[in-house]
Amino acid sequence: MDLILWRHAEAEELPETVTDAQADLARKLTPRGEKQAARMADWLDRQLAGSTRILSSPARRCEQTALALGRNFKIRDELAPGTTPAQLLELVQWPLSKxxxxxxxxxxxxxxxxxxxxxxxxxxxxxxxxAVWWLRIRERDGQMQTVVVTVQSPEML
Known part of the structure; x- marks a missing residue:
């Protein structure tokens, strides 16, 4: 199984006086963030298999980042800010998904x-x-191992 983790690109800052979750979810990418997302999306599009499932947090900045890829994706509330690693791994069915x-x-x-x-x-x-972290699970000598396939940031593209 390959699990590709893509952090949303640069987003607008939330004013310190605003603390509600809805305002945080509504934050958009900055112009710099839009360029970061586009650069990474261009690279990812060349690397990803056509069968790759794409899931996004419901936060606007994540949705905009995923939209840059130009592929179908699903928004999943389980990926909102505050999600635990266990919840994320359960959602993606790590390490069993084919x-x-x-x-x-x-x-x-x-x-x-x-x-x-x-x-x-x-x-x-x-x-x-x-940035993107691309991880893969493999079996080696009867042991399951997580391998880092690549780590890529938009500044390096």
Whole structure:
């Protein structure tokens, strides 16, 4: 199974005085974020299998990031800010799914998921805005292993 974690690109800041969840979900990409999403989407489109399932957080910034790819995707409430790594992994059916899955989501959930899958000591792994972590499960000598296929950021494209 391939699991591709794509952090949303740069988004508008939420004013410090605004704390409601709906306002956070409505934040849009900045012009820089739109360019980041487009660069990464162009690269991803060349790499992804046609059968890849694409899931997105309901946050506007994630939806805009996923839209840049130009493929069909599903918005899943389970991927909203605050999702746990366990909830994300259950949603994508890790490691049993036979279909590659791309998730557009948020920090710290994506970084925490990477840390869990790689067995890192830290509870979080920093993922830059607009960046992709591509992970794969494989069996080697009777043991299941998580392999990092690639890590890519829009600034490097």
């Amino acid at each position: 279909t590659p899955i791309l998730v557009t989501g948020h920090q710290p959930t994506l970084g925490q998921t990477v840390a869990v899958l790689l067995g890192l000591q830290e509870s979080d792994c920093a993922i830059k805005k607009g």
